[in-house]
Amino acid sequence: MKRLVIVGTQWGDEGKGKITDYLAQSADVVCRYQGGNNAGHTVVFDGKKYSLHLLPSGILNPNIENVMANGMVINPKAFSEELKKVDRFNLHISDRAHVVLPYHIELDKAYETIKKDVKIGTTHKGIGPTYTDKSARIGMRVSSFIHEDKFAHELKHLIELKNKELISYGHDPIDFESVYNEYKAYAELMKPYVTDTSYLLNQYIETDKKILFEGAQGVMLCLDHGTYPYVTSSSPTASSVPVNTGIAPWLVEGAIGVTKAYSTRVGEGFMPTEIKNKLADEIRVRGNEFGTTTGRPRRIGWLDTVVLRHTKRVSGLSYLAVTLLDVLSGIEELKVCVSYNLDGKEIDYVPADIDDFMRCEPNYITLKGWQEDITQVKSFDELPKAAQAYLKTLSDLVKVDIAIFSVGPDRNQTILVKDIF
Numbered sequence: 001m002k003r004l005v006i007v008g009t010q011w012g013d014e015g016k017g018k019i020t021d022y023l024a025q026s027a028d029v030v031c032r033y034q035g036g037n038n039a040g041h042t043v044v045f046d047g048k049k050y051s052l053h054l055l056p057s058g059i060l061n062p063n064i065e066n067v068m069a070n071g072m073v074i075n076p077k078a079f080s081e082e083l084k085k086v087d088r089f090n091l092h093i094s095d096r097a098h099v100v101l102p103y104h105i106e107l108d109k110a111y112e113t114i115k116k117d118v119k120i121g122t123t124h125k126g127i128g129p130t131y132t133d134k135s136a137r138i139g140m141r142v143s144s145f146i147h148e149d150k151f152a153h154e155l156k157h158l159i160e161l162k163n164k165e166l167i168s169y170g171h172d173p174i175d176f177e178s179v180y181n182e183y184k185a186y187a188e189l190m191k192p193y194v195t196d197t198s199y200l201l202n203q204y205i206e207t208d209k210k211i212l213f214e215g216a217q218g219v220m221l222c223l224d225h226g227t228y229p230y231v232t233s234s235s236p237t238a239s240s241v242p243v244n245t246g247i248a249p250w251l252v253e254g255a256i257g258v259t260k261a262y263s264t265r266v267g268e269g270f271m272p273t274e275i276k277n278k279l280a281d282e283i284r285v286r287g288n289e290f291g292t293t294t295g296r297p298r299r300i301g302w303l304d305t306v307v308l309r310h311t312k313r314v315s316g317l318s319y320l321a322v323t324l325l326d327v328l329s330g331i332e333e334l335k336v337c338v339s340y341n342l343d344g345k346e347i348d349y350v351p352a353d354i355d356d357f358m359r360c361e362p363n364y365i366t367l368k369g370w371q372e373d374i375t376q377v378k379s380f381d382e383l384p385k386a387a388q389a390y391l392k393t394l395s396d397l398v399k400v401d402i403a404i405f406s407v408g409p410d411r412n413q414t415i416l417v418k419d420i421f
Helices: 015-023 076-083 103-116 129-137 148-168 178-191 197-206 238-245 278-286 305-315 354-358 385-398
Strands: 003-008 027-034 041-045 047-051 065-068 090-094 209-216 254-260 263-265 299-301 320-322 333-342 343-346 362-366 402-406 413-417
Touching: 003 148, 003 238, 015 209, 015 320, 015 402, 027 197, 027 362, 076 178, 090 178, 090 197, 103 148, 148 178, 197 209, 197 238, 197 299, 209 254, 238 305, 254 305, 263 385, 305 333, 305 385, 305 402, 320 354, 320 385, 333 385, 333 402, 362 385, 385 402
Parallel strands: 003 209, 003 254, 027 065, 027 209, 065 090, 254 320, 320 402
Antiparallel strands: 041 047, 263 299, 333 343, 333 362, 402 413
16 A cells, blocks of 8 residues: 555554654655644654654654645644754645634633533644634635735734634633734744645655555544544544545545554543553553643553444554553453443444443453563564464454554564555
8 A cells, every 4th residue: 555544543642653653664755634733643763752743753754755734723833843843854734724823722721611511621722713713714724824914914803803702701812913923933934835735745646655644633533423522623534534635535545543452531531441440550651641742641441442443434444553562561351342231232333422422331351461571572473472362352353454563662662564555
């Protein structure tokens, strides 16, 4: 496959950045297709950790063309700060992507405050309000942002409009002059990278370039197919790639679903296999399960294959990449969820209604754990038999072959089982 999508199969934080970084060594292009700086990719190479929020995971390789596509929402200030962390790179930003502005961040906070007990648990990065404005056709595109006269005119009008809303929520209004003076400098910084990335991507395809498409979050946070309303404001599914990048659907050749060897979730919302005991604390520390963007501790759960089969159905998975397998070393018994009970009936799907989903009780099988340190293994055959059985059971339950597994954070702790790219 020469055009492959990296999909998060759970609630995000699955290690997509690591897998993208690994596969990117064979890629010509890495394209980020949705989300904003509400997500974070952590890439570790030669013991050095890089935290990326907006920039594609190929940005660390000067030989790779990196694309921020039209499906993204871009915070110019965050972009400016992140760009300082890298050198020698190739970057292209869609002129059709939307811009996150200060009033979006303030509105994000305001919306969460008034929701009280039913808040979503957003990162307060302004992503939801930016996508709302995009759908309401009052958003600002990058093409307007880098056009000095147009930027000033649109910004003034939008701040007047948004200040009325902010004041109604008891928040201070946004000052046009201070925002304009600060953000016009970011516009100048961004301007050299802006282009029609749909045109560019199609040129890459015509010249047979190898392209990785990476999203943010996971399928269970998809606006359409996730655990609504506890979701993000865009779709991380492989099926959203064509509209979010401007290429034909049939040009996407496959998707690799990245899944942790267990489950995690940040923020609000139900997770059927959640565990809240000493073991969960141990896994959290061992797996460094703290948000890249917020630092919030992630909730821990057993692996849920109902979720993975849901992801396979609504997004499409050609192969699986299993991350953080090493974190499970030393646990005597491992549980895997194979179905749910809902009101006395066994089901194999994720209910659309959040109240129905919250009544689901997981049905588990129990597998033998392993005690060995697996962080230095270089092949599937070097794994302990119990670890091999765990991966095989996962693959059998989801009916998707495993192409990659990882046993540590570094790039060289990633093991290729099947050459797919």
